[in-house]
Amino acid sequence: MPNxxxxxxSPYLLQHKDNPVDWYPWGEEALSAARLLDKPILLSIGYSSCxxxxxxAHESFENESIAAVMNTGFVNIKVDREELPDVDSIYMTAVQAMTGSGGWPLTVFIxxxxxxxxGGTYFPPEDRPNMAGFPRVLTAVADAYATKRSELLENSQQVVNAIREQSTPQKNDGTVDESLIFGSFTHLAGNADQENGGSQGAPKFPQPMVYELLLRYWKRTGSxxxxxxVNLTLEKMAHGGIYxxxxxxxxxxxxxDAxxxxxxxxMLYDNAQLVSLYLHAYQATKKPLYRRIVEETLEYVTREMTHAAGGFYSASDADSEGVEGKFFVWTPAEIDEVLEPSDAELAKAYWGVSEEGNFEGSNILHLPISQAEFLSRSGQEPLELLADIERVREILLEARSKRIAPGIDDKILVSWNSLxxxxxxxxxxxxxxxxxxxxxxKNARLLLDQVRDSEGRLLHTWKATSATEGDARLLGYLDDHAYLIEALLVLYEATFDFSYIDEARALADQMIERFWxxxxxxxxxxxLEHSKLLVxxxxxxxNAVPSGGAVAALALQRLGVITGQTDYAAKAEASMKALIPHMEQAPSAVTSWLTAVDFLRSNSQEVVLIGDAADPVIADMKRELRSSFAPNTVLAGSNGDASEDAASPLLASREQVNGKATAFVCENYACKLPVTSVAEMVELLS
Known part of the structure; x- marks a missing residue:
């Protein structure tokens, strides 16, 4: 009988609905039951692709005898960390304080x-060397709670105090200046792997926020x-099996480490951030590889990770048919089976396929040498060879699509969707x-129209119930608001549809009212309306995603430039001050905050384009502005003359010159004389 x-x-919670464990979701019902029964709570936190x-789950939560021990001694709560990041954050901090490490599954007794x-992380179903089995842990914890409760709680109070201290802001009267950005470079460069890219050691995570900051540093210094x-890391990742x-x-x-x-x-959030990073690196370098990565990754998201209503799914599993990576790896025989002999030889040479393999007897496809080097060694006409590689890739993709695919976590999270x-x-x-x-x-309309409550507040998660409708739940977090505001600003720059600025401003006002x-x-x-936790x-x-406060600081500055509301920028700068010690001592942990500092302390420009979107001159102006990496330029525009009472001071009273497409290049709303050609605009920008 389902619990x-x-x-x-949540797909993760639904995976446990048939467990013999008497699971509760997080909420007052479970907490009240624990109080009524005077039982401790076993809190288990994870996520669907873990x-x-x-x-x-298979070893313990599906085990009848272990479940019986859990049900007798505890009130059991299962949490999807992606749905309740606040609960996860607090109890992950607690376990790290108690044990010195953390991870998922997270197992906490409260x-x-x-x-x-x-607390701890994974517990095996029986005792193993240097690791107590889960039944032993359950029995010991239940016994200690019954016989030594006051001692347990006294020791626990130290952990609670540490959590509260970590969440308590620190006043700082320092100045947020550009020296913080320059100081960060020594830390970031010192930890770089000069052979394989990324940070030194293994495992290796992509860390797109670090490289976004380094691109901004390059923009400032030309270093x-x-x-x-940046190039070494992005090229190695694009050539590796991680891609x-x-x-x-x-x-x-x-x-x-390679x-x-x-x-x-x-994960959706990784791919979103990496698309943006490769896009910005392409603007900076014009490397065709980076454009290809952007195109292929967005094709993947469109093909496999997008719901008909426009939402983006959260993740796909590592496992299929119970085996990690089975869907993705190839043997030479499998390649021979689906390709003609000459194509099979090309595929094996290009993607490093061998009989011995590089992963449990199979092959993770990767590029042992760069595409440019492969083309030069082949002696074949490069364009023809590139066409052959792409044709072979499509054949292999079609063949792979017939395999049993990894599971998809199909919940729609506002924060990750916004990225x-x-x-x-x-x-x-x-x-x-x-x-x-x-x-x-289409995604913006889904988030803005359907992921709301009856009072118009942004919610956190949406799950489709049909091709067009869904079930929205859980109050939105700071991340949801900040990420969506930033995304709407980018969407405005792509479309010049001012309704997106109106939506961003309304969200910003809500965010300030409820989270500030x-x-x-x-x-x-x-x-203020979220359920009250320990802190x-x-x-x-x-972490894997940028700090919500940092994204809020950057988005509010950009929104302030477009709307002319100085209070947005003032709050952004004030919030940065509390992070000065982190920026000075551990910049790699706060790179998104340093990105906000870069905008604050840059000679940013505002460019306003007035003219019909179909005008080829307007198109050329947009193309020129978007051709280079200019992260602190704010772009605004209007189709035809802007109205006298335009909602943005950037647009107010802007008119075409002699009926021609017109560009205004400004700094702090002080604009140079309007120009009507791309060449004149470029001259003003430089």
């Missing part, structure tokens, strides 16, 4: 009032050393692909 999780929408979460007193670090050479898109990380062997799950919305919008504008811009607009603390001058991760979470460090 209470059968009523949830390999070891599946292992522990009191009915939420106080953690013991070839910085650009070399799906056949289907496009990146895996979560590589277990080795980007070869991935942990095969693909991908931004990627589609910006790539569509730069590469003049209207289909990508349309995809971005006027005494500390910081944003919290949860709103009000405020995670300022970048």
């Amino acid at each position: 209470r999780l059968a009523n949830e929408t 390999h070891w979460c599946h292992v522990m 009191t009915p009032d939420g106080q953690p007193f013991y 070839s050393q910085v650009l070399d670090i 799906d050479q056949i289907g496009g898109g990146f895996a979560r990380y590589s277990v080795d 980007w070869l062997v991935p942990h095969f799950e693909k 991908m919305l931004k990627a589609f919008a910006e790539a569509g504008a730069v590469f003049e692909n209207p289909e990508w811009v349309d995809i971005a607009q 603390d006027k005494d500390w001058e910081v944003f919290y991760d949860t709103s 009000r979470p405020r995670d300022v460090l970048d």
